[in-house]
Amino acid sequence: MSLPPLTPDQSVKPPRFELRLSLLYAAIFLPMGIHLPYFPLWLEYVGFGAREIGIVLAAPMFLRVVTTLLITASADRARDRANVLLVLSVSTLVLSFGYFLPPGYLLILGVSLALAVVWTPHAPIADSLALSGVRRFGSDYSRMRIWGSTAFLVANFGGGFLLSFTGIGAVPLLISAGMATVVAASLVVPRLGRPRKASPLSAAELQQGAPSLLRPAFLYFVGGCGLVVASHGFLYAFSSIYWQSLGISGGVIGLLWSWSVVAEVGMFAIFTRLFGRTPAWRLVALAGLAAFVRWVAFPMIWPAGLGIAGFFAVQTLHALSTGLILIGLQKMIAETVPEDRTGAAQGIAFFANGVSMAVVTLGSGQLYAALGVNGFYVMAVIALAAVGLVLRGSRLAP
Structure with missing residues (x-):
């Protein structure tokens, strides 16, 4: 068409x-x-x-x-x-x-x-x-x-x-x-007029009889993104407290946080060359796997004697566990959602991310009190579940 x-x-x-x-x-x-x-x-x-x-x-x-x-x-x-x-x-x-x-x-x-x-x-x-x-x-x-x-x-x-x-x-x-x-x-900011309604994606919705935002493939994908994002909740809430308990200074803790953002910026810079032709579901699955490795490795770094350098290494994985989610989600919306529904798609994705993050953050306090840094293993399970949702959605995608 x-x-x-x-x-x-x-x-x-x-x-x-x-x-x-x-x-x-x-x-x-x-x-x-x-x-x-x-x-x-x-x-x-x-x-x-x-x-x-x-x-x-x-x-x-x-x-x-x-x-x-x-x-x-x-x-x-x-x-x-x-x-x-x-x-x-x-x-x-x-x-x-x-x-x-x-x-x-x-x-x-x-x-x-x-x-x-x-x-x-x-x-x-x-x-x-x-x-x-x-x-x-x-x-x-x-x-x-x-x-x-x-x-x-x-x-x-x-x-x-x-x-x-x-x-x-x-x-x-x-x-x-x-x-x-x-x-x-x-x-x-550029004024583009109303979102375009006539498009092959809009026609596909009529043929398939279901809005793209309600199709199982879209919902599985967005749910998977939400779980990967939520698995970072424990990091945001308690990693600084954990680092401080190890005697790491506030300045170094700040550098650890900044390094993760630097890694994310690096991913944006090289994304098109490395992943421009990679399907969106593979990007998010890779992000989930990177998050899984990150959360499994995190509690092991200090006992293994890897020190601060080890924490910088796992923070580098932020480029994959977060950077690929941000770009992969937009890639999926651009490829599967009609333009006149992109705002709603952004809202649904934000809802999935926000609810998942809020629930994990709310439970992080009790989790840290009970397990300490080993609570990251629970985050690893959540990241792995996210990969399962994304793979399920990829099989249902048109």
Whole structure:
């Protein structure tokens, strides 16, 4: 079946499309690079206890998996998804000012919940815009997305440097400054019009009688991605605590975290040359196997005498266990989901990732209390189950 013609405004590639999307990714990940490592420290700085900090961090995690699915699906029906992103980015900036108010517990919780609604859809909507460029103009997704991870890494380092002079109290200011860059990038992001409806994939849906988002192959694949992502929950929650218990300094712990992001950026840089023609399901299966090896090896490194170098080695596997998931998922959506449903597909994938991660994170505390570092073996089982789901989905794929 030949591809139906694009409308005149859809057939012309916007000037500097890849550059503008790259700037958008960089802007989106700047405030994330401040919020993730430093926001919990700010909560402690303003006087919150461990229980209050846990609720402020966890409650938005459960809310956003539902609201993001609804917002990204609605963006598919908008006149232009870039306009939806602009409204969300302005709302995020305004709401971030709530952290400048006297920091009462209910106020901070309310601001964090409201931010979860309008902040989280930024990246999925950016992905749907990038995939439209991949389909219409042959753009390289990995070459655009790499700047998000690079900006995240810069924010980690730069934020720590600035806070060493200003103090932790400046965290809200840095977050709001990052939000302002997202607003600026949303103003210049390419406008592509409504997602295209006529496509061979849309016709295939009519012939097969089932929307692509409800087919077992898609659901198995997304479920597998979610489990691989969730298997990292134990790492994010307790690896720093474990490293600290071994006497590893805070500076080295920071380098271990940064190295994993560097490895991820490296994967984006070389992906097209190494894996450009690899089917999406193989990419995710490889990511699951890499996660399995990573979690099995993690508890063995220190007893085996491999030391800090061993931990750097397993952190390098982040390039596969996370980098391939990020690209493989987008590759699968681009190849199997009609353009007018890409926003909904991003939302479903985020829902699967978010729910899985929230459940694993919620149980990680008890798991670490019971098993210590050996809890990584449970994560290895989860990663292996993910590989099984992906392989099952590949057999059902049309």
